[in-house]
Amino acid sequence: MSHTPDSAVRTYIAEHRETFLDGLREWLRIPSVSAQPDHAADVLRSADWLAAKLTETGFPVAEVWPTPGAPAVYAEWPSDDPEAPTVLVYGHHDVQPAAREDGWDSDPFEPVVRENRLYARGAADDKGQVLFHTLGVRAHLAATGRMAPAVHLKLLIEGEEESGSPHFRALVQERAGRLAADAVIVSDTGMWAADTPTVCTGMRGLAECEIRFQGPDQDIHSGSFGGAVPNPATAAARLVAALHDEHARVAIPGFYDGVVELTDRERDLFAELPFDERSWLRTARSYAAVGEAGHTTLERIWARPTAEVNGIGGGYQGPGSKTIIPSEALLKLSFRLVAGQDPEHIEKAVRDWAAGQIPPGIRYEIVFSGATRPCLTPLDHPALQSVTRAMSRAFEQPVRYTREGGSGPAADLQEVLGAPVLFLGISIPSDGWHAPNEKVELDLLFKGVETAAYLWGDLAEHWSHAP
Numbered sequence: 001m002s003h004t005p006d007s008a009v010r011t012y013i014a015e016h017r018e019t020f021l022d023g024l025r026e027w028l029r030i031p032s033v034s035a036q037p038d039h040a041a042d043v044l045r046s047a048d049w050l051a052a053k054l055t056e057t058g059f060p061v062a063e064v065w066p067t068p069g070a071p072a073v074y075a076e077w078p079s080d081d082p083e084a085p086t087v088l089v090y091g092h093h094d095v096q097p098a099a100r101e102d103g104w105d106s107d108p109f110e111p112v113v114r115e116n117r118l119y120a121r122g123a124a125d126d127k128g129q130v131l132f133h134t135l136g137v138r139a140h141l142a143a144t145g146r147m148a149p150a151v152h153l154k155l156l157i158e159g160e161e162e163s164g165s166p167h168f169r170a171l172v173q174e175r176a177g178r179l180a181a182d183a184v185i186v187s188d189t190g191m192w193a194a195d196t197p198t199v200c201t202g203m204r205g206l207a208e209c210e211i212r213f214q215g216p217d218q219d220i221h222s223g224s225f226g227g228a229v230p231n232p233a234t235a236a237a238r239l240v241a242a243l244h245d246e247h248a249r250v251a252i253p254g255f256y257d258g259v260v261e262l263t264d265r266e267r268d269l270f271a272e273l274p275f276d277e278r279s280w281l282r283t284a285r286s287y288a289a290v291g292e293a294g295h296t297t298l299e300r301i302w303a304r305p306t307a308e309v310n311g312i313g314g315g316y317q318g319p320g321s322k323t324i325i326p327s328e329a330l331l332k333l334s335f336r337l338v339a340g341q342d343p344e345h346i347e348k349a350v351r352d353w354a355a356g357q358i359p360p361g362i363r364y365e366i367v368f369s370g371a372t373r374p375c376l377t378p379l380d381h382p383a384l385q386s387v388t389r390a391m392s393r394a395f396e397q398p399v400r401y402t403r404e405g406g407s408g409p410a411a412d413l414q415e416v417l418g419a420p421v422l423f424l425g426i427s428i429p430s431d432g433w434h435a436p437n438e439k440v441e442l443d444l445l446f447k448g449v450e451t452a453a454y455l456w457g458d459l460a461e462h463w464s465h466a467p
């Protein structure tokens with residue numbers, strides 16, 4: 001097996017580069033924000049756009065699959081070799097909210113190229129990384145002279161990933177027969193750095209909740225009643241203060257139950273990466289690296305679970321003062337989970353913990369949403385070796401391993417389809433996922449195209465799915 005790049009693949013990609021970018025720009029102009037109900041029609045338009053693009057690419061089957069929320073897109077292209085393995089590519093076509101006034105230098109939904117970077121909401125997360133598979137499969141066919149891919153290729157592109165994938169698991173369960181695959185390739189992750197290509201081997205899971213606190217039935221005078229009735233804002237603040245212990249460990253009883261600890265080998269692999277904490281802090285736009293005692297920064301973000309306050313509010317926040325005991329307070333919390341943790345167990349642990357912390361006279365309601373399971377790829381899986389080889393051919397250098405601190409519904413695919421999950425992503429930390437000025441590096445985007453062009457042949461050649 002040669003690791004040298006294929007000039008036919010590179011030539012094909014170079015010839016189709018501008019057409020591909022025109023298509024991506026067109027798709028990025030559709031503000032498919034799944035979290036905002038007034039963009040529901042845009043999410044639908046985004047699904048229709050992608051299904052048409054996949055048909056144009058050559059997929060004989062390309063369908064929009066409705067869900068009770070936003071639609072997914074499904075496509076398949078059978079191999080001409082009936083014995084070939086079946087691969088399911090996962091990505092998403094919805095995006096995080098974005099507005100110019102959040103700090104964008106240009107309209108988030110009017111893509112612009114500056115210094116070989118394409119700026120737009122969704123450029124890296126995840127439209128760019130979904131779309132590179134279209135040019136990738138065309139380059140694979142052009143370079144090999146095949147009429148159909150070397151593997152049975154399926155795509156499932158979700159429409160609610162940025163909203164916590166509320167209907168994804170049910171969709172996968174309902175359509176498990178058509179989605180059946182020997183491996184899942186997730187293209188919704190990143191790599192270490194532009195000059196350090198890496199393959200991600202796991203993702204954290206996510207559990208999210210909102211806690212509404214109610215004290216008096218309405219705002220009341222803090223002179224007439226203060227000191228004698230409970231304050232919901234104080235209750236919210238006390239709960240936040242109780243979330244972590246002095247070692248920055250999550251203090252919710254049962255929270256760490258089942259956590260798969262890092263092996264020494266994994267800790268060594270992490271430690272070998274060229275990690276510069278100061279430059280990482282600049283990317284994080286933060287001023288100190290703090291977290292769970294006994295773990296490095298990389299271990300904290302990749303392999304340790306967290307509890308974060310995403311929002312906190314209550315009472316008067318206008319100019320001047322208003323001497324009240326507020327009627328309401330609100331917390332939004334989220335928990336990143338690692339392999340071995342189960343979102344349902346975390347929900348129960350949070351509810352039990354909160355019940356013991358909130359004082360009498362404060363009524364409260366906890367609403368959980370958007371549970372996503374964690375997942376971890378076996379390091380020795382042959383398909384992982386194919387991804388590694390394809391990527392090292394495209395980048396012309398060795399590929400290392402990382403994990404991803406973010407969350408995706410990949411573990412549902414792993415669980416429902418019984419297929420291993422592999423990650424192929426070319427985004428880098430400075431791409432600004434979920435932040436203003438999200439971008440994708442065009443050179444890396446086309447390395448992604450090239451990796452996808454090599455992958456299907458390598459998988460078919462090196463991996464038999466036969467039991």
Ligand SMILES: [Zn+2]
Binds near residue numbers: 092125188
């Ligand atoms: Zn994403």
